[in-house]
Amino acid sequence: MSIRQLPDEVVKKLQSSASITSLRHVAIELLKNSLDAGATKVNITVDYARGNCTVEDNGQGIPPGDFKENGGLGRSHCTSKYPPDETIYGRHGDFLSSLATLSLLLVSSKHKQHEFCNSILLHQSRLISRYLPAPTEHHVHAFDWGTRVVARDLFGSMPVRVKQRGSMSNDPTFASKEWSQLIDDVVAVLLSWHGTISLFLKDAASGREIHLKQDNTTELSLRAPRLLSQAFIVDQALSGTWIPLSASSGDISVEGCVSTEPVASRSAQFLSIGIWPVSNIHGTNILYEEINKIFSNSNFGVVEDSSSKVRKGVERWPAFYFQVQIRHSLDTESIQQILDNRTDKLKHILDAIKAVCYGFLKKHHYQPKKIQLRDREAAARKRPRLTAESRCRSTSLSQRQSPFDGWQRIKVGHATALRSKTVSPHVFAETLRPRKERWVDADGQLLRQPFDDPDVDHRPTPEPSPAPVSFRARNSPSRTAVDHATSCSASLAKRSKPEPTPWLKGLLSTWTNPVFATVPSAIPRTYNDDAIGDRTGTGFTQFAHDTDDCGIMFESGSLSLSGSISKAALEQAEVISQVDRKFILVKLTLETKSRDSSSSLVMIDQHAADERYKLEELLATYFHHDAHGDLTVTTEPLDSPIHFEVGHLEGELLQRFRHHFRTWGIDLEVRNDGGKKDESVIQVTSLPPSILERCRLEPRLLINLIRTEAWNLAETRQAPLPPSRASEGSTHPWAVYMSRCPRGILEMLHSRACRSAIMFNDALTIDECRALVRRVARCAYPFQCAHGRPSMAPLLDMGMGQNAGGSLAAEQVGMDLKEWTED
Structure with missing residues (x-):
C-alpha cells in the first residue's frame, strides 16, 4: 500500500489535541481572549466531570460582520489582533478553531456599539448553526455587552480521553488538584496583566468558587500580596511584609516584590516575561531554580532554637513575584526560545534576577553566599591568559614560571618588581641551599600550587651569561657564580642533620596529631599484588600466600565474587568472630549459576544490622489487620490532647487533608x-x-511533621495512596505501603531504631553475634540500614582461593582469620 496523506479532519484533530491539553488550558486561553478584548469583569465556570467550560466577559464584543458567512470567526489563522503587539496575547488566530475541533463550541457576543446579540455553533470544525440575531438562551446575561463562549464535551470525539475523564472525575484528589492549579494559572495571568480586572471562578460540580480582583492603580508590592491572599495562596497576615525590588541592565529590566517572611510552599512563587507567565508546574524551570538556590544558600528561613545546629524550619521558601521586561516585541515563540537558551537573553535575565535577590538578602542581613554572574564568568573566560612564556618574552630577564599556568581559570596579578642590586657569588651560592620554597611572597602573591613541594636539587641550572652582568635577579647568575655554587652544592649535600635529643625522641614517639591522625598500618594480606597475574575463570593464574602478616588480605578479594549473597545464605551463615567490637565476620555460601559451591567472607556492621531489625520491628507493629482483613494503622488515644495554633489558610489546608492524616x-x-x-x-x-x-x-516534632506533610501534599497536588488489603501470604505486608508514609513519621521511626540499636564498641559474645545475624536475615531488606546505607560488605571469595593453585584451603583461611582476630 502506497503512502497517502491523512484526511484534513484528522490533521486538524491532531493539531488541535497538541495545542489544547486540558480543560484548564481552555479556561486560561479564553481568559486571555477576554483580556485582549478590554474586559474588566470575567466569569469562568468549569465542570471537570462533563468537560464543560463557560467564560463570559464585558469586553468590546465581536462585530456582527464576523458572524456572517464571509466572517473569520472560528476559522484557522483568522485574528483581529494583527500585527501583534506585546501588550496583548492574541496573534495567531488558531485557538478557537482548535477548540471547535475538539468540542461543541458556542460563541455569543454583543458588540458595544450594536443593539443585537449574535451567535455561532460549531462542532468538529463544522458549522452547525448561525444566529443573527441570537435566541434569548444564547445571550450574554451577566453584562450589557460582551462575549460568552461555551465549550461542551471537550475531547468528546476521543474515546480514550472520555474514559480518562470519567475515571478522574470520580477521584476527589484529581478534582482538587486541577482546581488548585487552575487558580494558580489564573493568578499568574492576572499578576502579569497591566489592567484592572475582577474575576469570578466557579467549579460547577463541587460548588467551589472564588473572587479575585486585580487593581492596577496601586503599587506592585501592595496588589501582588493582596491578590495572593484572595486566592488563599498566602496568609493575609503577610501583606505588610512585601518589599518592592527593581533592577535594569541594557535592554532588560526586572521589577518585583519579595516577602521578608518565608512560607512553607513554593506555590507562592510567580514570574513573568512581559505579560507572559512563566510556569513552574513541574519544578524544573531554571529561573525559579536559581532564585530558590540563592535563598537556600542564605540564612533565610533559619529557625533559632536552643540547639547549636543551624537548621531551616517548615517555612523556608521565599514568596515572590518578578516581571521581566525586554525592550522588543515578545510572543510565545520568543519566550520559549529564551527559556530553551536558544538566544543570549537567558543569561542576562538570570544575572538581573540573581543580583536583585542577592541585594535583597544582603540588605536584610540574611548572609547570602556570593553569587557568580554569568556575564562576568563569560568575560573571565574570554580574557586572554598571561602565561609564563609570554612574561618571559615581555621582560629582559628570566622570571620564575607560575604554578597556575595550567589552571583553567586564573586571575592575573602583577609581578612584584625586585630591587636592583649587585649580588656577590657567595650570596648567590647560599640561595641554592636545599630548602622548601615559600607559598606566597611578601606581597601575598601565590608563588606555587599548595601542597606541591618541588625538590630544589632537581631544578634546572640557569644558563650562564656570555659576559659579566650586574645581578638584578637571582635566577640570572654569571658563570663564576654558577661554578662557585656547583662546588658549594656538593658540600651542602654531604651535610647530615644533627641527631635529636632523647627528650625530643620520646615526645615524637608519644605525641598524637590532633588534626591529622596517623595513617593506620595496612591490613594483612592473603596474597601479594605483584604475584597476581591475569585471571582465568573464578581464580588467579598465580597465587602467593604471605605468611609474614598472618596470611590475610581483605583489599582485592572483594573486587570479584563468583556468586551472589542471598537472605537464605545469610540465615545459614557461620559466625567467625566479632572484629574490633564494630563488625561481625561471617562465612556464608554464595549462590552461583553453576552447581559448584562457593563461599565468601562477609563483614557485617553490627550497628547497621541491628538498626535494620529494630526498624522493621517498629514497622511491623505500625499496622494490624482489622475484622475485614484490611491493613489498618494502629492508633492510641492521648491522655492529654496536643494543641497548637496555625493561620487560617493553613487551618483550611489541614482540614482538607484531615482524612490523609487519619489514614x-x-x-x-x-x-x-x-x-x-x-x-x-x-x-x-x-x-x-x-x-x-x-x-x-x-x-514541636509533631507540629513540624503535620505542617510539612500538609504543605507537601498541597504543592505536589496529589496525596499518597493509603494502605489497603494486604497481599495473601506476604511475610512483610507493611513493605508495600510504608513508601507512601509521611516522611516525618519515617524519620521518627528511623531515629528510634538508630538510638535503640547496638552501637559501636559494644562487646558481643559469639552467641549474641549469631542471634543478631539470624535476626537480620529474617528482615525484608537485610542488606541496608535504616538510612539506606549498606549493612555488610563481602571481603573475600573463598572459591578464588580454592581455585588458585591449591596452595590455600578454605579451612586454613578461616583458622588464620581466627588467629588474626584474636591477636
Whole structure:
C-alpha cells in the first residue's frame, strides 16, 4: 500500500489535541481572549466531570460582520489582533478553531456599539448553526455587552480521553488538584496583566468558587500580596511584609516584590516575561531554580532554637513575584526560545534576577553566599591568559614560571618588581641551599600550587651569561657564580642533620596529631599484588600466600565474587568472630549459576544490622489487620490532647487533608477560635504507639511533621495512596505501603531504631553475634540500614582461593582469620 496523506479532519484533530491539553488550558486561553478584548469583569465556570467550560466577559464584543458567512470567526489563522503587539496575547488566530475541533463550541457576543446579540455553533470544525440575531438562551446575561463562549464535551470525539475523564472525575484528589492549579494559572495571568480586572471562578460540580480582583492603580508590592491572599495562596497576615525590588541592565529590566517572611510552599512563587507567565508546574524551570538556590544558600528561613545546629524550619521558601521586561516585541515563540537558551537573553535575565535577590538578602542581613554572574564568568573566560612564556618574552630577564599556568581559570596579578642590586657569588651560592620554597611572597602573591613541594636539587641550572652582568635577579647568575655554587652544592649535600635529643625522641614517639591522625598500618594480606597475574575463570593464574602478616588480605578479594549473597545464605551463615567490637565476620555460601559451591567472607556492621531489625520491628507493629482483613494503622488515644495554633489558610489546608492524616494514625481536629478570626486551633487526639512517646515529649516534632506533610501534599497536588488489603501470604505486608508514609513519621521511626540499636564498641559474645545475624536475615531488606546505607560488605571469595593453585584451603583461611582476630 502506497503512502497517502491523512484526511484534513484528522490533521486538524491532531493539531488541535497538541495545542489544547486540558480543560484548564481552555479556561486560561479564553481568559486571555477576554483580556485582549478590554474586559474588566470575567466569569469562568468549569465542570471537570462533563468537560464543560463557560467564560463570559464585558469586553468590546465581536462585530456582527464576523458572524456572517464571509466572517473569520472560528476559522484557522483568522485574528483581529494583527500585527501583534506585546501588550496583548492574541496573534495567531488558531485557538478557537482548535477548540471547535475538539468540542461543541458556542460563541455569543454583543458588540458595544450594536443593539443585537449574535451567535455561532460549531462542532468538529463544522458549522452547525448561525444566529443573527441570537435566541434569548444564547445571550450574554451577566453584562450589557460582551462575549460568552461555551465549550461542551471537550475531547468528546476521543474515546480514550472520555474514559480518562470519567475515571478522574470520580477521584476527589484529581478534582482538587486541577482546581488548585487552575487558580494558580489564573493568578499568574492576572499578576502579569497591566489592567484592572475582577474575576469570578466557579467549579460547577463541587460548588467551589472564588473572587479575585486585580487593581492596577496601586503599587506592585501592595496588589501582588493582596491578590495572593484572595486566592488563599498566602496568609493575609503577610501583606505588610512585601518589599518592592527593581533592577535594569541594557535592554532588560526586572521589577518585583519579595516577602521578608518565608512560607512553607513554593506555590507562592510567580514570574513573568512581559505579560507572559512563566510556569513552574513541574519544578524544573531554571529561573525559579536559581532564585530558590540563592535563598537556600542564605540564612533565610533559619529557625533559632536552643540547639547549636543551624537548621531551616517548615517555612523556608521565599514568596515572590518578578516581571521581566525586554525592550522588543515578545510572543510565545520568543519566550520559549529564551527559556530553551536558544538566544543570549537567558543569561542576562538570570544575572538581573540573581543580583536583585542577592541585594535583597544582603540588605536584610540574611548572609547570602556570593553569587557568580554569568556575564562576568563569560568575560573571565574570554580574557586572554598571561602565561609564563609570554612574561618571559615581555621582560629582559628570566622570571620564575607560575604554578597556575595550567589552571583553567586564573586571575592575573602583577609581578612584584625586585630591587636592583649587585649580588656577590657567595650570596648567590647560599640561595641554592636545599630548602622548601615559600607559598606566597611578601606581597601575598601565590608563588606555587599548595601542597606541591618541588625538590630544589632537581631544578634546572640557569644558563650562564656570555659576559659579566650586574645581578638584578637571582635566577640570572654569571658563570663564576654558577661554578662557585656547583662546588658549594656538593658540600651542602654531604651535610647530615644533627641527631635529636632523647627528650625530643620520646615526645615524637608519644605525641598524637590532633588534626591529622596517623595513617593506620595496612591490613594483612592473603596474597601479594605483584604475584597476581591475569585471571582465568573464578581464580588467579598465580597465587602467593604471605605468611609474614598472618596470611590475610581483605583489599582485592572483594573486587570479584563468583556468586551472589542471598537472605537464605545469610540465615545459614557461620559466625567467625566479632572484629574490633564494630563488625561481625561471617562465612556464608554464595549462590552461583553453576552447581559448584562457593563461599565468601562477609563483614557485617553490627550497628547497621541491628538498626535494620529494630526498624522493621517498629514497622511491623505500625499496622494490624482489622475484622475485614484490611491493613489498618494502629492508633492510641492521648491522655492529654496536643494543641497548637496555625493561620487560617493553613487551618483550611489541614482540614482538607484531615482524612490523609487519619489514614496514617494521626487524628486531628481543626476548629476556628472565635476570638481570633485569622487563626485556627489544631487538636491532636491520637497517635501511632511507635511515635506517641516522642511526640508527647517533643510536641514541636509533631507540629513540624503535620505542617510539612500538609504543605507537601498541597504543592505536589496529589496525596499518597493509603494502605489497603494486604497481599495473601506476604511475610512483610507493611513493605508495600510504608513508601507512601509521611516522611516525618519515617524519620521518627528511623531515629528510634538508630538510638535503640547496638552501637559501636559494644562487646558481643559469639552467641549474641549469631542471634543478631539470624535476626537480620529474617528482615525484608537485610542488606541496608535504616538510612539506606549498606549493612555488610563481602571481603573475600573463598572459591578464588580454592581455585588458585591449591596452595590455600578454605579451612586454613578461616583458622588464620581466627588467629588474626584474636591477636
